[in-house]
Amino acid sequence: MKKISLLGATGSIGWQTFDILLAQPQEFKLVAFSAGQNVEKSREIIEKLQPELVSMQTEDAALALQKDYPHISFAFGRKGLVEVATHPDSTVLVNAVLGSVGLESTLAAIRMGKTIAIANKETLVTAGHLVMAEAKKYNAPIIPVDSEHSALFQSMNGENKKRIERLILTASGGSFRDKTRAELEDVTVKDALNHPNWSMGAKITIDSATMMNKGLEVIEAHVLFDMPYDNIDVLLHRESIIHSMVEYEDTSVIAQLGTPDMRVPIQYALSYPDRLPLKNGQRLNLAQIGQLHFKEVDFDRFRALKLAYDAGRMGGTILTAMNAANEAAVALFLQEKITFLQIEECIERVMNSHNNIIMPDLQTILHVDSETRKTVASMVK
Numbered sequence: 001m002k003k004i005s006l007l008g009a010t011g012s013i014g015w016q017t018f019d020i021l022l023a024q025p026q027e028f029k030l031v032a033f034s035a036g037q038n039v040e041k042s043r044e045i046i047e048k049l050q051p052e053l054v055s056m057q058t059e060d061a062a063l064a065l066q067k068d069y070p071h072i073s074f075a076f077g078r079k080g081l082v083e084v085a086t087h088p089d090s091t092v093l094v095n096a097v098l099g100s101v102g103l104e105s106t107l108a109a110i111r112m113g114k115t116i117a118i119a120n121k122e123t124l125v126t127a128g129h130l131v132m133a134e135a136k137k138y139n140a141p142i143i144p145v146d147s148e149h150s151a152l153f154q155s156m157n158g159e160n161k162k163r164i165e166r167l168i169l170t171a172s173g174g175s176f177r178d179k180t181r182a183e184l185e186d187v188t189v190k191d192a193l194n195h196p197n198w199s200m201g202a203k204i205t206i207d208s209a210t211m212m213n214k215g216l217e218v219i220e221a222h223v224l225f226d227m228p229y230d231n232i233d234v235l236l237h238r239e240s241i242i243h244s245m246v247e248y249e250d251t252s253v254i255a256q257l258g259t260p261d262m263r264v265p266i267q268y269a270l271s272y273p274d275r276l277p278l279k280n281g282q283r284l285n286l287a288q289i290g291q292l293h294f295k296e297v298d299f300d301r302f303r304a305l306k307l308a309y310d311a312g313r314m315g316g317t318i319l320t321a322m323n324a325a326n327e328a329a330v331a332l333f334l335q336e337k338i339t340f341l342q343i344e345e346c347i348e349r350v351m352n353s354h355n356n357i358i359m360p361d362l363q364t365i366l367h368v369d370s371e372t373r374k375t376v377a378s379m380v381k
């Protein structure tokens, strides 16, 4: 039985992880979880899975729950995230929290040699070099949850990594894939949240629409698989059936396919190297789908993807600045304080004025992250 700590249990990935843990009680036991503000969903997890420790984003939320569940330990804030991640009884951390707030807790779990099932791509973007160096030092396996990286990971299984020629990440194109840049001028939050293939949290759905999601994923692939940026391509594939592909030196291309269901990569990260049956999993019927489509990416149309490649090639704190600017700008867009195209503008302005520091330490990364958020906030005042 694998014992699990789960960060971000009440979110899209966290809730699907909860579903898997509920369906496989003989395989997995939840020992600790964190949530943000959602007290009701937290109650449901507590009642169904009886964890030992729960952390909430605020002290008030933690106190409200503590009254009703006096036999459980409660924590809150960033310290609470670390407590959940480092719970002594868990051997696996599922990091499904949103944003770079997941960084310190991930590093803390790595230092205990835990297996990290990572959905939280912002952590790998903002501090990939630190995460991977610590993972190597403490022998902590990092297993991707993101669908593209899970597909790449599965397509490399048993292969000689030295024979890889290219990683090909597929991209749906997001909610506005058929619009021109001019047509993006007046799109609404509601339209942007309408992803064609996946049901996900709000922030990543906006990232998909700007294609910053794919940009973050290119960096995530570079970090996880140690591939140069020149050997990582993005291919538009509107159906999201091929989740990504690996091309080898002998020209063979190995891909992982499936219906768009995040429970597949989440469960694979938990069961790896084994596979388990998926409760109510919908089987892929290619004959019914009929056709799959592919198209080259236009970097002028999807400018955020170009910015991410630029930041990735530069390395250093510009990655933290780009990620923090994106997180802050997406939050402002969701609050209807800036327009859709202003998300890219904010990121570009931050990147253009950034004094890059190569191989930053944790303190520098945290400092650049918080300063960048202040800069973006000041842009809209």
Ligand SMILES: NC(=O)C1=CN([C@@H]2O[C@H](COP(=O)(O)OP(=O)(O)OC[C@H]3O[C@@H](n4cnc5c(N)ncnc54)[C@H](OP(=O)(O)O)[C@@H]3O)[C@@H](O)[C@H]2O)C=CC1
Binding pocket: 007, 008, 009, 010, 011, 012, 013, 014, 034, 035, 036, 037, 038, 039, 056, 057, 096, 097, 098, 099, 101, 119, 120, 121, 122, 145, 146, 147, 198, 199, 200, 201, 202, 203, 204, 262
């Ligand atoms: N959704 C998806 O299908 C995919 C997501 N990912 C990645 O997984 C991560 C999570 O995404 P997703 O599940 O969509 O996000 P959601 O917004 O749905 O969920 C985020 C989770 O983090 C919690 N949270 C948010 N901010 C804080 C904070 N400051 N402190 C503590 N907890 C916090 C939320 O709590 P609460 O809701 O209680 O406030 C919630 O549990 C992201 O990095 C995303 O890029 C990757 C691939 C696919």
Ligand SMILES: CC(=O)[C@@H](O)[C@H](O)COP(=O)(O)O
Binding pocket: 146, 147, 148, 170, 171, 172, 173, 174, 198, 204, 207, 208, 209, 213, 214, 262
């Ligand atoms: C489910 C998942 O992994 C998301 O990151 C998804 O890939 C978003 O799709 P696009 O970014 O391709 O629109």
Ligand SMILES: [Mn+2]
Binding pocket: 146, 147, 148, 217
């Ligand atoms: Mn993805």
